Amino acid sequence: MRVALLTEGGYPSARGESVVWCDRLLRGLGNHEFEIYALTRSARQEESGWCDLPRNVARVCVAPLWGPASASESADGGGPDRPGFGRRERRRFEGHFRDLAETVCAADQEEGQRGAGSAASGGTHDGTAAAPRPTDAPPAAALTDRFASGLYGLAELARERSGLPAALRSEQAVRILEAACRAPGALRAAHSAQVADLLAVADRMERALRPLSLDWYGERGSGSGLAAADLCHAVGGGTAALAGLLAGRWYGTPLLLTEYGVRLREHYLASAADAVAPAAAGAPVRALLASFQRRLVRETYTRARLITPGNAHARRWQERCGARRDRLRTVYPGMDAAPFTEVGEKPPEPSGGGAGAGAGVRGHTLVWVGRIGPTKDLVTLLHAFTEIRRAVPDARLRIIAASPPPAGGGRSPEDTGDAGYTAHVRALAAQLFPPEPPGVRTLGTRTPGGSPVSFEEVGGPGLPSLADAYAAGGVVVLSSIVEGFPVPLVEAMFCARATVSTEAGAVREVIGGTGLVVPPRDSHALSDACLSLLRDPARRARLGAAARARALELFTAQQNIEAFRGIYLELMSYWQEGGRGGDGADGGGVPLPFARPPESHLPDQWPDQWPGTGDRGTGALAKGGAGAVPGWAGPAGWADDGSAPAMPVAASRQGEEDAG
Known part of the structure; x- marks a missing residue:
């Protein structure tokens, strides 16, 4: 099957979580041929280069959404006030x-x-x-x-x-x-x-x-461009899916839309942030652009053959924006569980002293992992930790910055958060938790300057990997006020760690009863939930084991790949050939099964005569002579003249019985 993957600001760029997902999908579906049609958002993204492309990527087309249009497009397209029109x-x-x-x-x-x-x-x-x-x-x-x-x-x-x-x-x-x-x-x-x-x-x-002005489309029967694609898979709505809309209108190509972050929701959040920015666009600009995005997203949801949100939170947004419920199918984003296997399979650590002293300190350590920014609300977490510290004097909080990995593994070249917000959080931590007196022993916990709150990064001393970050504590905390699909929570679940989270985005859906969920911006509720787990190691172990089992069942990369393997086959098995209710449908316009089979994009150069019967479509392909396919040697076991081997009598009779 030939699949056109449509992206905006992502694959095949070398950074970002969506890049990792796309790369894993393409490598997992190695029996399909992919063509990448990518829209870039900035010069920096283009300069970052591409990730290593898998072998089944046959073509990559890139066009910028930033800067002026190319000179050739401006000259050819002209305008209504130019002589060319x-x-x-x-x-x-x-x-x-x-x-x-x-x-x-x-x-x-x-x-x-x-x-x-x-x-x-x-x-x-x-x-x-x-x-x-x-x-x-x-x-x-x-x-x-x-x-x-x-x-x-x-x-x-x-x-x-x-x-x-x-x-x-x-x-x-x-x-x-x-x-x-x-x-x-x-x-x-x-x-x-x-x-x-x-x-x-x-x-x-x-x-x-x-995308209306790009040369991605080709002509029907040309064997190139979107005209030759069997399926358009858009990663994100809006502009990324516009090329798929046109391919569906002109060639009848089915459109599959995958949204792990709802594009319209992201536009609203960005618009709200711009409203208070020093160089903000005016209210008319924000209102008109929001209206344009809403109309475009609604059209995309209407025309897409199938929409795969990454969670129920995104699904509710899509339904509100006009998506039909019968075309929505939740497919959780897959993640690689292998790096967390060793930590997740370790037995629960003891909580007492003696030989298990280090483990006891780890049991009283809270871990926060992610990309630091205002939406993560670390301020509320620090205020909650002041109450935790009063109840459990030896409690520690480790704030570990981590960025999304690039495709192919390793660390991302992105910074790990908002530098201004990070400085603000560090200053607040120093104010709330001044350094401890020189004589106080911290029982081996890494607390620079004697503070119970530490700021670290994945890849730094003592934390070479993400798995080590989650293994550093007994409870993993997420304090976000805005969240899509909570990747750090899934990673913590793979590590069999008990979690305390604020109810934002898809958090409750991901946790599913295997962790504690509290309202956002509520420091008292957050501290109470953390204390209940810090004081009960048996409960931590039970929740951690249940969380790991849930994550392995729902959120692995293999589960995601197999889901899309089935979706691709399903969409191709009901093709409305010709578009706009074309000739692949019956009289009522209903798509017919396999009206356009996956091999239909191959060149129509079959031999004029097929040996054995003289008719096209039956018999064996000859190796030579009139109508032979050059260079074709025939499958193993066939005769030198290209004829099929004799069928055993038993198999022949069985075939006749099946046919009868």
């Missing part, structure tokens, strides 16, 4: 882009209902226009259809013109955006958009729509 093409562009712009700027009934309750019928208290009421706003389905019409219309025009980057940045495009922002029923934030805001929105939309 004819009058008819200009009208087509204006019509399609107007459909796109007006749906992006419009507030549908959902947005209207969200804002109408807080505004008077004539406007708000500050004089700005109120959000439209539900009865005034167009239905969401109508806007979705119009957005799709504009999007695919622009795609057809870009295909004819070899790209539209200049047109999407043209003065005419900005004027259409301005008119859409001023139209009745537009988003309230869009009414105040200035020229600088409109230019910024046009620039960002051109980058997001850049």
Whole structure:
């Protein structure tokens, strides 16, 4: 099977968690042929190079989403205000882009209902226009259809013109955006958009729509590009899946969408962070870009044949954004359990003194592992540890910074967190836990400067690997306020460690009763949960064993690979040939089993005559003479003339009985 893997900001780049997952998937599905179509987000990403590609990667195409479009695209595509555009093409562009712009700027009934309750019928208290009421706003389905019409219309025009980057940045495009922002029923934030805001929105939309102008698609029957792919697998929604949408529309190629972090949710979080940044984009820019992303994601969810979220938390987001429940299938991201096997299979350590003194200290040690940043809320963890320290004077807290590994193993070149936030957390720890007096003995626990809180990194002294980091304590803590799929928790479960976590993202789903879960930003609840485990080594051992069993059942790399192996076969077994309800479907438009088999992309150069019967499709391939395949020697056991070996009588009779 030929699979087109569509990525944005990830594979085949040399860094990131998604890169590790993609590399493992491709190597695990070595019987399939992959072509990589990657969109890069920055010059730094391109300069970082590629990871080592497996042998089953036949082709890699890379295009940037940063910086201006290439000179060739700008020259060929032109714009509606340039000589290359004819009058008819200009009208087509204006019509399609107007459909796109007006749906992006419009507030549908959902947005209207969200804002109408807080505004008077004539406007708000500050004089700005109120959000439209539900009865005034167009239905969401109508806007979705119009957005799709504009999007695919622009795609057809870009295909004819070899790209539209200049047109999407043209003065005419900005004027259409301005008119859409001023139209009745537009988003309230869009009414105040200035020229600088409109230019910024046009620039960002051109980058997001850049896949329309790429030469990735090819022609049907050409044997190259997305036209020859049996399946498009998009890793992430939004721009990464746009090429898959076009392949599905033009060639009927099924689209599989995998989201381990929901793209729309990530956009909302980034927009909220930008709102308080010193050089933040204005409210109109953020509102319009959020609307564009929402429309594009909804279209992707509508057209995708199957969507595989990484957890129930992501699945709920996808359902809210328009994904059909019957097209959603949760597939947990796989992780390599082998590095944690030795730690996980060790028997529980004793908690007493004597020969087990070191183990007793480890039992009273809390470990936090991850990439340090504001969303990890280490401030709450430090305040909780002050209460833990009062109840258990010999308790220790080890904060261990770790970054996602690159594909192929080893340490990532990324830094391990936010330097400013790390400095803030270190200063708070020094304030809450001043160095102990010189005469105090710390029982062998690594506490630089005599403090019960230490800051370390994986790969540093005493912690050569992640497994050593989790083995350094008896309880693993996660204090995040925002979390997707909690990778550190799964690693701790592989190591048979009891865990205390805040309820964020998919934490409760991953833990599944094998650890303690508390509300986020609640230092008292966090300290109480940690104390209950620090004081009960038997309970720690039971929870750790249950956690390891759950992780080995649900979260291994092999489980993930086998799930996608079955999904690939399932999607290929029901192919609607020809796209748009083509000839591979029955009269009702239902896909037929194996309407396009995996070998259909092979060149149609079969011999004119097949020996044995004289008809194509039966008999054995000859080694020579008319209609022979050059260089083909036939399977082992076949005769020199290319004929099949004689079938044993018993096997022949059995075949006749089966056929009868």
